[in-house]
Amino acid sequence: MRARDRERVLSELTSRVVEETAKAGRVEEALADAVYHEQRRLKEDRSKTRDEELGFWRDVRDEMRRASERALLDQLKRVVARYGNEICGQFDERVYNSVTRAGEPMLGLLLNAVSPKRIMSELFDERHLPRFDDSVVLQGEIPLLHKLRERGTLILVPTHVSNLDSIAVGYALWKLGLPPFLYGAGLNLFSNQMLGFFMRNLGAYTVDRRKQDPLYKRVLKEYCTLTLENGYDNIFFPGGTRSRAGAVEKKLKLGLLGCGLPAYTHNLQAGKRDKERFYIIPATLSFQLVLEAETLIDDFLKEQGKARYIITDDEFSRPKRVFDFLTQLLSLDSKIFFTIGRPIDPCGNAVDDEGESLDPCGRRIDATRELWVDGKPAVDEQRDAELTREVGERLTEAYARDTVIQCTHLTAHATLNLLRKANAGVDFVRLLRGGGRADDVPLRELHAEVRRLLDELRGLNKRDGVRLGPIALDRDAEDVVADGLRHFSIYHAQPAVQRKGDRVSSGDRSLLFYYSNRLEGYRLERGSGLRSPLTPDHRALAKGA
């Protein structure tokens, strides 16, 4: 956020949250909750700021004991302002300009900023930096994106599979000639000072997912609402966290996405005419390989399905791994697809090429009337939650439609299907753990299964139901499998699929499952007798049921 807006937004943020809490008669309760949750969190905290934070909360607690109503309100203001400051961070346009002016090499540098030492060694040798220019394919509704940016505020909502996503999205936006978008990045991404510095100045604000205090979440939401009202384009990852199973997101966390409607309504109430509209832009990122695939699927399959929401010790935290991953991936002429989907308005309606809202029959409508209460725009939490749920449904449809299926996904899905058939009757979890009669399947059968999948997917592609990578789009099954095997062989310790003579097997069936899941939800197994292991409730699988 620009410095000139920062103080005003933070002040408005504090007064809104405090006023709302006071109106609900919850000042003391909100403070007590905050003290409880924060002290509890800090018990486990090992950060440098722990003592200062504990001191702050002790102080708030002590003040509460002897405070009058007026003083309680002051304490609440203090807490809200603290949360607001922590979230908002700093943005220096000069740093942003210098980073983006330098363009691709600097963004390459950013990727390596996880390691200051590496920066020093790479700084003087640009050849070592990953080159994105040929590897990131920007496609989809790009002209419309530019047009709508002139007319309103954009909320970009990408799929989320890897911590590299935020950097890839940043790169894509820069490449598209767009200014920075604000986005909430997990605190773990800021833990490295160098990376944190760049991220903050590329538009990131801090989201501390360890904080369970409802007041913190309220402040975060209001901050997002205010940034939108002030015309800042935002990025939300509605998946909430990286897709653990590798599947295209179907269940979205709509919390921050829900900021769009109150922000829009506030602008309508204020009679704002300049860029008062909001457009939600679905975007999908599709990689052949995923940096953190092993950790993510392992987390998904952890006993009792208690997946960790925050992973701080994965591949992303190991600089060499990140560097090797990117250089190896890009050396294979592998493509990362960034697809801009068809925009929708904050009520979930499609919009036309002029940014006007449409009904399901394609007729232009005045979407603001959906926000009317007694003839004028008004915020209504229940209505807004329901409209946001509809937005979520439109997004999941867009994600399925715009995901680019690549050779690794096809090769893994076909191999897993064949292994399941060859081990009919074997419990799926046992199969994933290496059990079952058959360890490998004939390459010839793999080609046939990939051919079947390609037929289905190409049909779906013609009906705009999915996108396919270049090889999957028009090459034969043999080429698809060869490319899939080539990718699997370069990065993971144990390849998801590997060839031995005229047979193929899996070196890591969990990983095989992970990449296979990208094809879940397209109903490719109709009539095969295989039921999706991810439905109806994948938790059953995670529990080992």
Place this chain on the structure above:
Amino acid sequence: MTTTTPPRVAVLGAGKLGGAVTALLARAGARVSLWARRPEAAKQVAKEAGKGVEVAASVADACRGARLLCFAVPVEGLREVARAAGEVTTGDQIALHACRGVETGFVLPSEIIRSETCLKKLGALGGPLYLDDAAHGRPLVAAVGARFDDVFRAVRVLTANTRVRAHPTHDLIGVELCGAISNVAQIAAGLAEGVGLGETDQGTLLVRGLAEAAQLGAARGAEAATFLGIAGVGDLIPRQVTSTRRNRHLGREIGQGMAAAHAMAAHAALEGPVTAREARTLGDRMGLKLPLIQAVDDVLWRGAAPAEALERVLTLDLSLSF
């Protein structure tokens, strides 16, 4: 003293339901724009309802500027009417329907309205909705399924001066499924009556129908509690066992030996037969066990003998789960 203008309501359809709703709203002081495919039917209803009711020349005329739209047409005509309404509807309008059926492809009535208009604040009327009660001045009990609270508020405002008891639930799909599958269960009970089975068997089939509605509901995201509430059991208890409704009558005629095709042709507007066929198709696709729906579909559309089809259902393990 200030007076507030009563809200205007568009009632689309002047059949039994449309007529009853028009009369009820007119008595409550609402302004009603009534449209019917046959203008003379609309005029007759308007005349009987009295003050506050005007006959609209078109669906668009009826809907333009109305606070609430009430779709009182059978499901087979719903799409056409909704499409015409969609030319003038706005996002702040509320829509209600009382259809008890589905379109080919198991498309629910709210989905039809949603796909043809910009309306999102949709409600389904379900439960007993016993129009004779209203005609005799007794409380009219109904379930109102809607995702938006705006719908409940609008219904409350409109029925404030009436004896309507509307029970709100956010489970829109559940209310629609209760209504649709109850017609299939009615056909089954009619078949049972027609072949000479007793009231116990008829009651068993009706309860089985409810359980199968709940299964379909679970697959479509409805809540089990809805089927045990006013839209489900609340509809079953007051009138279904001794019902003389038309779906029941259809089943009875076929049970007594009339050819299914002939009987269905004579009751062409009934929603139960199509619902049975589509529910069976959906159940097969989703791998659901729906023996009652399957039996009714077999009898109506696949030439099965009623007695044998019902016998198969009644002798299965009918452990019910909601």
